[in-house]
Amino acid sequence: MIEITLAADAWKDIDPGTEALVDKWLVREGDTVRAGQPIANVVIIKTNQEIVAPVDGRIEKILVKSEETFAKGKPIALLKEST
Amino acid sequence: MLNGAPRFRVWTHRSPAVVLGNAQRSLRNVIEQRINGRVELLDRQAGGGAVLTGPWMVSTSIILPYGHPLLSDSLVGCYRWLGQLHAAALAEFGVPAYALPAKALPLASAMIGVRTVNWACFGGLSPWEVVDVDYRKLVGLAQRKRHAGVLLVAGTLVGATDWRLLCDVMGYPEDEAILRRRTVSCEDLAGRLIEPEKFAFALTRLIDNSLASSD
Numbered sequence: 001m002i003e004i005t006l007a008a009d010a011w012k013d014i015d016p017g018t019e020a021l022v023d024k025w026l027v028r029e030g031d032t033v034r035a036g037q038p039i040a041n042v043v044i045i046k047t048n049q050e051i052v053a054p055v056d057g058r059i060e061k062i063l064v065k066s067e068e069t070f071a072k073g074k075p076i077a078l079l080k081e082s083t
Numbered sequence: 084m085l086n087g088a089p090r091f092r093v094w095t096h097r098s099p100a101v102v103l104g105n106a107q108r109s110l111r112n113v114i115e116q117r118i119n120g121r122v123e124l125l126d127r128q129a130g131g132g133a134v135l136t137g138p139w140m141v142s143t144s145i146i147l148p149y150g151h152p153l154l155s156d157s158l159v160g161c162y163r164w165l166g167q168l169h170a171a172a173l174a175e176f177g178v179p180a181y182a183l184p185a186k187a188l189p190l191a192s193a194m195i196g197v198r199t200v201n202w203a204c205f206g207g208l209s210p211w212e213v214v215d216v217d218y219r220k221l222v223g224l225a226q227r228k229r230h231a232g233v234l235l236v237a238g239t240l241v242g243a244t245d246w247r248l249l250c251d252v253m254g255y256p257e258d259e260a261i262l263r264r265r266t267v268s269c270e271d272l273a274g275r276l277i278e279p280e281k282f283a284f285a286l287t288r289l290i291d292n293s294l295a296s297s298d
Contacts, residue, residue: 012159
C-alpha cells in the first residue's frame with residue numbers, strides 16, 4: 001500500500017505549525033488511477049497545488065476529506081499499486 | 084495551462100468585483116445574495132482569501148512552464164521573484180516597500196498588533212508579499228501549481244480600497260477597521276496620485292525584462 005502525501009518540497013521554508021487544506025478530491029475510493037494522474041487539489045500558503053498518483057493503482061482509502069486540514073508528512077490517501 | 088514559453092498579463096479594473104479564493108466556493112450563494120447586483124462576483128483558482136478588485140488595483144497573472152528558471156524548488160521560493168519584482172516596480176514610483184522574507188513573518192505579525200482576517204487576502208501576510216516599514220500590505224500574492232506549470236498572481240493596492248464594501252458583502256462589517264490597519268495604498272505611501280495604467284505599464288516592462296533575462 002502506498003501512502004499519498006504532499007511532497008516534501010511543498011513544505012520547504014514553511015512554518016512548522018502550518019497545515020494544508022484538501023480543497024477537492026478529483027477521485028473517489030475504489031477509482032483506478034494512472035501514474036501522474038491528478039487525484040486531489042490541496043491549498044497551502046495561498047497556493048492551490050495538485051497531487052498526482054505516483055504509480056498506477058486503485059484508491060483504497062481517502063484519509064483526509066475535502067475541506068479538512070493535514071500536517072506535514074500525514075498521508076491523505078492510500079493507494080494500492082497495480083500488479 | 085500549457086507547456087512552452089512563459090505568458091503574462093497585467094490588468095487594470097474599470098469597476099469593482101469580489102474575487103473569491105478557491106476554498107471559498109461554498110460561500111458563493113450567500114455572498115451573491117448580499118451583493119444583490121452591486122458588484123460582480125468572480126472565483127479564482129489560486130488559493131487565499133477574498134479580494135475586492137476595482138479601479139484602485141493592478142493585477143498580474145504569470146504562467147511559467149514547469150522547469151522554468153524563475154521557478155524555485157520550493158513553493159515559498161516561487162513567491163520571492165514575484166514579490167521582489169513588484170517591490171522594484173513600486174520603487175520606480177517612489178513607493179517605499181519591500182517583499183517580506185518568510186523568516187520575518189513572525190515579527191511582522193507581532194508588530195502589526197491586530198488579529199489576522201482569514202477570509203480576506205489582505206487580512207494576513209504570507210512569505211514575500213510586499214509591505215511597507217510598518218508591515219502594512221500593498222501587494223498580495225497567490226499561485227496555482229499544476230504538473231504543466233505554475234500560475235502566479237498578484238494584486239497591488241494602488242489607490243484606496245473600498246474595504247467597507249468587501250466586509251459588507253462577506254458578512255464581516257466588524258473587520259473593516261482591521262483591514263484598514265493591515266493595509267496601505269501606493270498613493271498613501273507616495274503622497275501623490277498614481278495612475279494604475281502607468282503602474283501597469285511599468286510592471287509589464289519589468290516582467291518582460293525579467294523573463295527575457297532568465298531565458
